[in-house]
Amino acid sequence: MSDNRRRFLKLGVTLGSVLTGCNRAKSPTAELDDEGPKRLGKPLSEYGERSSFETVKRSTPTGKNLEIGATRTPLQECYGVITPSSLHFERHHSGVPEIDPAQHRLLIHGMVDRPLVFTVEELKRLPSVSRVHFVECAGNSGSEWGPKTAPNVQNSHGLASCSEWTGVPLAILLEEAGVQAGAKWLVAEGADPCKMSRSLPIQKALDDILVVYAQNGEAIRPAQGYPLRLMVPGWEGNINVKWLRRIKVSAEPFYTKDETSKYTELMPDGKARIFTFEMDAKSVITYPSGGQKLLKPGFHEIRGLAWSGRGRIEKVEVSADGGKVWTAAKLQEPRHSKAFTPFRLPWTWDGGEAALMSRSTDETGYVQPPVEELIAVRGLNSNYHNNAIKTWKVHPDGSVTNA
Amino acid sequence: MRSLFVVVLALPVFLMAQSPKYKVGRAPTAEEVKAWDVSIGPDGSGLPEGSGTVAEGKDVYSRRCQRCHGAEGKGADDAALVGGQGTLATPKPLKTVGSFWPYATSLFDYTHRSMPFKDPGTLTPNQVYAVVAYILNLNGIIGPDDKMNAQTLPKVRMPNRDGFVKDPRPDTGAKSKKKAVK
Incomplete structure (x- = not known):
């Protein structure tokens, strides 16, 4: 090391100590003097964990009942296209059910020629696709209508996340069941205790809806619908029904609580927009x-x-x-x-x-x-x-x- | 353009629908479907047998609902179920079953499947009919002696039945102006 460089490093350390007001415990001389660890590191492991130095988190759940409500993705501390599954925002209505995939079933019935029950394994046998899509809660940025109280982007925009989803096109399942003439809607229902359900037009199912069992290369996380969820690309998060267990094909929508009382937009004239599915740019x-x-x-x-x-x-x-x-x-x-x-x-x-x-x-x-x-x-x-x-x-x- | 694309795409699907291609999955029994199918249509399809009165509903409500929704549905920790009619076009709208919900069948469906919050799905059909009758009566939508069952409930006309409009988006920018001209 040249004298100049040594002097420069020493100066840096001195300045650093002065600026931070503390002495570095390990290295009395320079940042780069440490030659590296002399002891072996941790052994191999079967399932990875992030570094103990990393503390990025979803927002802290609040409220009287922690089974209902939302946690938000720290978008300010995420990188690239994919949100880590562990940081994907949550919005639950009656808690995260613990579901044994061997016991879970998906029922397709209603206006179909052949009602069908699928196991998760059977769904995995069918032709699969992987696609990258965001999920955004329709209520994201709800705090931005009035005085801007959100301190950061996690609070203002963190009800949005993006994953690679793998599953079977819903169109394939509907073909297997044989959709009857006159069928225009379907209602999807979850296996959460409140059996959250939403209606959606069948055209969308034939366009790009997936029944997914994997997220970012592994099984969907419980908080995201394990073992099955509906992936409705580009449509409001609530309709991407988690813990999917039933799809009923129908001629009309069902006007469930979450598509009438909630997720409708009241206009100044007192009328409310209903079935506002797409998330705008x-x-x-x-x-x-x-x-x-x-x-x-x-x-x-x-x-x-x-x-x-x-x-x-x-x-x-x-x-x-x-x-x-x-x-x-x-x-x-x-x-x-x-x-x-x-x-x-x-x-x-x-x-x-x-x-x-x-x-x-x-x-x-x-x-x-x-x-x-x-x-x-x-x-x-x-x-x-x-x-x-x-x-x-x-x-x-x-x-x-x-x- | 988009809807045309969807129609063209949809045709072969319906034509193919006559024969299953992969033969994966099994047929459920009628009992299995009946046990799982809790969806109630706005025409009343799916409503179970049973009935309930306003008086019975008051009793069920006081024991199972009031703690969260307050006395007489006025709201407490959770949403108000009563009131708000005439407020939707004001700066402080109160959206309740009485002022906002378009169908009484939705109230049965949701109460039956999801309520009470901590014991979802534990109310019997008779209890649900009764508590629905009570809430509708509190809102002045049905009389104190009216009985709710699979025949009467779908006939209830909610005050805000015609209060919903189709999604007009995009509703900002140049595109919406173009749409308005058309």
């Missing part, structure tokens, strides 16, 4: 985002996620000045349909105030709107389907807040 910046701190001016990569329930993301534009100037961000390829699409834009922070925004456009040409535009049409009592442009404010001290 949306995007959000995850860095820099609320609660984070920029350590110093200079280069920062603006990062975020975009998705649309109507297909691929075509474009994401980013503004650092509150929407005056927009610049196209670079999109992560390949862009999956109805899936998270990460976007990135190099940015030099000048140390002043900045208002960071992102605006996505999907393959139908739909452009993510400002919240004012949504409110002008829908008022303030529609609760669900808030896909508005999100603004984060960067302050001169580097702190980032909701705006």
